[in-house]
Amino acid sequence: MSVNAIGEYRATPRDLQANFNGMQMLYVHWEKHLIFCSPFAFLVAPAMTFAAFVEQLLSDAIKAHPDSARVDFNEAVWTLNGERFVPDYAASLEANGIDHKSMLRLNTPGLNGVQGSCS
Amino acid sequence: MTMQKKKLGLKDKYRYLTRDMAWEPSYQKKADIFPHEDFEGIKITDWDKWEDPFRLTMDAYWKYQAEKEKKLYAIFDAFAQNNGHQNISDARYVNALKLFLTGVSPLEYGAFQGYSRAGRQFSGAGARVACQMQAIDELRHVQTQIHAMSHYNKHFNGLHDFAHMHDRVWFLSVPKSFFDDARSAGPFEFLTAISFSFEYVLTNLLFVPFMSGAAYNGDMATVTFGFSAQSDEARHMTLGLEVIKFMLEQHEDNVPIIQRWIDKWFWRGYRLLSLVGMMMDYMLPNKVMSWAEAWEVYYEQNGGALFKDLERYGIRPPKYQEQANIGKQHITHQIWATFYQYSHATNFHTWIPSEDEQQWLAEKYPDTFDKYYRPRFDHWQEQHANGQRFYNSILPQLCQVCQVPALFTEPDDPTQLSHRQIVHEGERYHFCSDGCCDIFQNEPEKYIQAWLPVHQIYQGNCGGGDVQTVVEKYYHLKNGQDNLEYVGSPEYLRWLAWKKLATPQAPAGTGDRRDAA
């Protein structure tokens, strides 16, 4: 369906990648750790490696959680935009198929949040 | 024997005001005078069927409104003269008013603009008069609210520059975008959105239990403006119901259009009111009723009666009402946890509820609070005591439609975040729920333009790249004064001094760089 309007109605998306000055948006949700209330919104360089993203940005974002010290990224199960995803840590985000406004979900088996409450 | 001529009855007076003061245009086409009446697809065959059950005429309107204002301002004066702000239950309470002034009062002004415009667009005189009165009411509401809260602004932080904040602060894009969505719709959708879905179905939740709560917390000024505004609301609600019935009775083709609007605006209103739910459950030190109880009385019971009444027109209850009924056990805890962790970017303070308050929450939410939410608060309390008051340093993902961070959980699993994602014309979009995703898919062109605060910050449009710069330069908030944790804040210390209470041992966390003290 489309907008019912008094005349012709055209619009441009406000959040095109071109508006982010060479960067892109990447969202990450760590499942069963709802102390972080919603997915993180990161501003990232498409050329950044997946390893650098995890080490520099993601690890820092989750460090306040007591489970963070026990995360083993080798065992982590990822989904990218709803599909099972096995990251190539040495490759760039772009080469990993992580495009603008992509959503990653991180599942860390065995870690179920504060007191096992998924918090 | 002479009989005094009986004065005009209500029906006659109203007829003179509406029908007899309108006229048929002779030298211009009606369609040119009211150009927005048709494009939404709503078919009106006879505007004379429009009924305003209150049949209020202008002279009676002015008389009653003047009386309300006199009563209201007498109370404001008494409140100010008696330092009423010192008689509230606890200074934490004022944080709810900060949210009200920046989040709700500007919507009253938006409603004034919306009804002025909608009223201009109807060729029926009854509808024009109703919109005109409501526009004036809404203007009165924003004015009285600003007056009431100007007293608090002298003594508390975060109430300055509320209109500026409404346009800029991240979470205020939730109420702002709600109203912008309604005001940019056609006049019939506007009435369905605001008069029916919001005023009739949902505002009781904002103005009745919350304002009763204001009274219970010693805030005479707020309960008075709240109930004074709500006395107009009774008329607005009636209008909302009459509008819907009128449109439904005019033509059967109107039914599916209106059903879609009801589905949309119920869900948008429900998301917006999650902020009010948080105010009731977490920000009123003395509590009247829980959000879940209020939802049961004012939505499930009253909305149930209403939608049963509308069945005869082929209208069913809003599409996702079951999800909202489940959500009543969860959303306030989830929203408070969100504001707690992003308190460095708000004009109000947050805190961990006291042990007594958590006990109350556990009693009111026996199936959810202890199981899912208390562990969160316990953990944060412990971190705070260790000097690590938790703030989330990464900005949140926002829903493209309601603009609330994607913080809600799946209706059937409170441990799973509810997240929906679609690709539209090559761009990815993210939503908090099926309800918001549906709204987008019905009118994608509208929502692809959403001004999402998080993306705007990252695009460099909000004065700087880091949160503190955005907060100070773009939001006009004073870091360490208007925002952050309540305990240890300047406001907290001032309250203790007023009440001549000793400063308790400050939690260890107050030494943290992000802490307020």
Next chain:
Amino acid sequence: MKQLAFIVFQDNDNARYLVDAITEDNPRAEVQYQPAMIRIQAEKRLEIRRETVEEKIGREWDVQEMLIDVISIGGNVTEDDDSFVLEWKN
């Protein structure tokens, strides 16, 4: 499911007489007192009659005067010079 018609007033002096009148005219009505407000509800139908209010308040009373003290209502409204009715019709 129950269909409650309801009306809520500010808890003030005027409202006392209104509540007296309403409970007299609507014997099945239930009155609830909450901070600063009074809620009256009844299955399907609730009526305010001018005559009864005038008797309680001891002066002439215009039905529209209730607009000053009312906070909220539930039900379809029918108003004329002698009464104010809230009703669910289905």
